Amino acid sequence: MPKIDVEDLISLVRNYNPKTNEDLIRLAYDYGERMHDGQFRQSGEPYFTHPVAVAAILTEMRLDDATIITALLHDTIEDTKSTYGELVDLFGKDVAELVDGVTKLTNLQLSSTETKQAENFRKLFMAMSKDLRVILVKLADRLHNMRTIKSMRAEKQAQKARETMDIYAPLAGRMGMQWMREELEDLAFRVLNPEGRNSIIRRFINLQKETGDVVGKITQDIRHELEEAEIDADVFGRAKKPYGIWRKMREKQQGFSRLSDIYGFRVITKNESDCYRVLGAIHSRWRAVPGRFKDYISQPKTNGYRSIHTTVSGRDGKRVEVQIRTRQMHEVAEAGVAAHWSYRDGVRAENPFAVDPAKWLATLNESFANAEDHDEFLEHVKLEMYSDQVFCFTPKGDVIKLPKGATPLDYAYSIHTRIGDSCVGAKVDGIRVPLWTRLKNGQSIEIITAEGQRPQPTWLDIVVTGRAKAAIRRSLREEDRERFIKLGRELARVAFEHVGKKATDKALRTAAKTLGLSSGTEVLARLGSAELRAAQVVEALYPDLATSQGDEITAERAVVGLDSDKQANRAQCCQPVPGERIVGITYPGRGVMVHAIDCPALAELEDETDRWIDVHWHSGKHPAIYNVTVNVTIRNDAGVLGRICTLIGEQKANISDMHFADRKSDFFRLLIDIDMRDVEHLHMVMTALEADTDVAAIDRFRDVTRQP
Template structure:
């Protein structure tokens, strides 16, 4: 494991003004918190955070990011709390650590609906501070480097997630080196035979051709020297996954693959980049259609470089990238270059992208998505595609994904123009709307006021923005009929279940199912996007329960306590199965169970010896856990009885009822209900909230009725 002084030396190499005391404190605190924990390899767990921090020093990141890497698993996996981290290291670092913690549990390869919601959380974390994602990506990189110690099915799951999510995200952030390594590490898990085959072919090729990279590098250096240019030349073979992907896309074998070598020329000025391009093209024949100038048209993540492919020695194709030293730094670090340090100060790089602007570009399209499917479509289109640059008749540049059409171009300018599009001219010639646009083309959109979006446009468009706008327009046209049909389907489903359909019920179900309002939910039912039965299942889950499950009694409800120990649920927070809990020992009274987020837990921060690590037993708990509901209902005959019936229908028992306030038009009351777990409570609240005569219902959190001194004496 890297020692703290060695880690500090790595940071000091690029930031002599680093806060060494802060890094030492974080190192010692992280090692203490992870004491006794082991990785699957058998190494101390703390080796992982230290390696993540070390990898981040290669990107010359600031002290806060390095410290976050050292602490990134403490809140999630140890007894450390947010408050403790904030007190020791400040709010900035605590927020970063907490941000990484929130991302740890995201299941990005789960069902599409859950995946979309988790992606929203991912981009929300990015919007708060992009350094959270930098730590998470580096965390994933180290985990992939050591993935061989995991079980095979876990390796496959992590590799798929890396290939589908983290590698493309690293690419969109401009960290191409990380994207390539993540892809190749995942490739070695998902298709080891293919990867090994490519590596064997490389070995054979090297035996046949000798050191190709050294020879071509020397050739390029000689041409640059003749042109009087000062530059560094670097060459490398492309990674196995990059080669395999190209073989799959072009459906050709390794022997027919040409450009498997890549070379970079790093110059001192932008003018030298173009002079170097001239020297390369004078010496070798340029391959048509393989030239891209990202200096005059940079990518959205700040990437600038000239790309060209030429026929080199023996007719072998090689790709050459030409850029300045500043451009190279951004190409290596991407958006992370914004935080890079040099000689103790933040490195001023005029090409580094402001993270706020980059995030605005990334999230603009996602915010327009109306549902989970559209959101996921937007994410994948944004992350997986390259770009083409087209021009308006006035010369303005419009950036679009590769394969975009005039429809996408029109919607990129303005939604209203997209809706009114009838045809387009590309470079002065009239073309069909399904024409694929190419770099540098001038596009003129022809509109008509009477035009409206057509259903066929969804298949023509490739951008998430265009597809979402078209779907919204088409949905608006058909919405009225869908709402009427959805209402009839819902009414029939409610009647079949012995329930009465109301606007309050549909609004409640809409909130639970992620729809804007009840009308939006009815429209989704009418459009066959949601079944009426699904609404019944959400509002009345007890109707879909068919098989009895044995109950877990109080004596087996808690894991982590001696079976002979007595315990109480704290009345201040009334913790339920399904919620994270902690035990506090009390002299002569066993253990009191609190919810982990209970406000009273701050009273015991300095008494950690009283904390007991416990959790609820998995399974179906008995409905004996009392919880208090704070409810406001209409003061009308029969309302209270109907509410009690609703609670009983959820298989929950009312153990007490107290009126807080009585008014001519409403009652405010507290109802003690015995439930199984947090999901059971949620079902009870939803059933009550769907009734028209319930103005408000929420979980009541009361102060403890027990004297404070009772829990102030250690057991």
């Protein structure tokens, strides 16, 4: 039999809602028990103990009858012969829709591969947008499953715990239910790292032996100060949960003995003005820790959370965090978005601080609207669910909410994409600052724009909001696409000529189908961006030709079109490499010099056509013996030069020489001589370097003053 019988459950609901529909709850209880008859949990208990426990958890949030009934029935469609139509007839469409929504969420495998995970996240947020109570039931369902997880197989425990840590715990936190987030995290921590959790608990026990009841002593100290100030308020204290302490140890890279703020205290006042009186009393008694004060009363979080946070050096110098809020604020802090459905004395509680779920969902979904692919969507979701917030002001005094760690670029994109794209600088509190500056609460931001400015690739490492990242990526894709297509066409031409074929539009369209791409233009774009190698395209169409190119072509045979008694030499002014269009020029006493067709030195020889010889590179595989000088500007910082050399080596290229052309305090400009196989090899090396965030500029160095 279930541990909580129907009358006990009704009593829990009646405590906050005397007008509850007891008969409908009894009907749902009897119906659920009948549907699940003969089913058992892994622990051996009757299965219906689980839905009843989920309903009991939701009574702690004082939720409406429809949500409690949904909890009792949430597995009936999935696991029994019950149907949607039957639930409509018995309990009404509202309950049936909620049960159906929970069933669909249960079928989502949120911890699957990233592509599938992103699609399931989209479905999860769609379900939330229809009725947020679906997620409340699902979170309570997950909480009870985590409380009873020991009866599952070990591998199933690990999978559920990871899913809880990655998805459900942060989602509960994002919805404002911090108590649920903390418990879910700690239950998952118990499974994923039991030794780590036990070590925290053991250290706590030792600390209590050494210092006694610190929580009780500090609680009494705070109460004494409030009595002295004649402030009527309740004070509660607790040690933070093991996972919260573990996370702080990792974030701050400190051992347990050095971690100070492991105790938290709450002061619940009668009204808002008393919150600030309490703050004054605490700060006059203990020294405030700089940078640890946040006023979420004057600037609430989007999920309705309001409270004053301060950290002080308390008894014996121990840091303690104190949260100060009114009773109504505390109810929202405990229930989060769920406070919208909370009941008191038979009517829905009119809490002025409870956020409208529709508006909350609108702000959450806005960030996901511009995500163009699965990776971007997942990135947005995780950023949104894990982010704390800072509040900044526009020059007109309007408040802009941004995630913790946001920069002026994030601020610019939050105003408008056009403002972000054209941003060239920013002022914080009237002072010009770099675009990578991390914003703080209360700062006033002014964005400086310029016509013609375009987003830079390095901006992706500066911004933290999904909206800004999506806008920058979109702009970079549009800007680079034409350049990549042009470069890709040349690479395709060279590769196809190597096997005696032509890179026609039809050939490229056929290659696109073989490679699973949308068009021939997409093939060229990916060739130009180094996402695809030219050899792959050739192999897709001519596998026999692509794999039978024989031995490497020696330098003596590299150039075709010369008389047998003549030897070609590469001109150092343009340093042509196999795959580029070339021309031979005769020089008295020095034989034939091979120039790239776009070499600036050829302009002086336009009228001497008798010296020009029609030559081309031999088709086939060339060795990496063709020296090319690359002009690279890099940031002056530790390890950057070493990483640049490593990137070149990873492309199977050898550095034959290097010298510094310019040295400044913040950057170096280097000329690097690299041995290349062909133009595609050169392109791969330059693309790899250009993608590095510490490379400010890169181009091929050509000097017409060099001897040809």
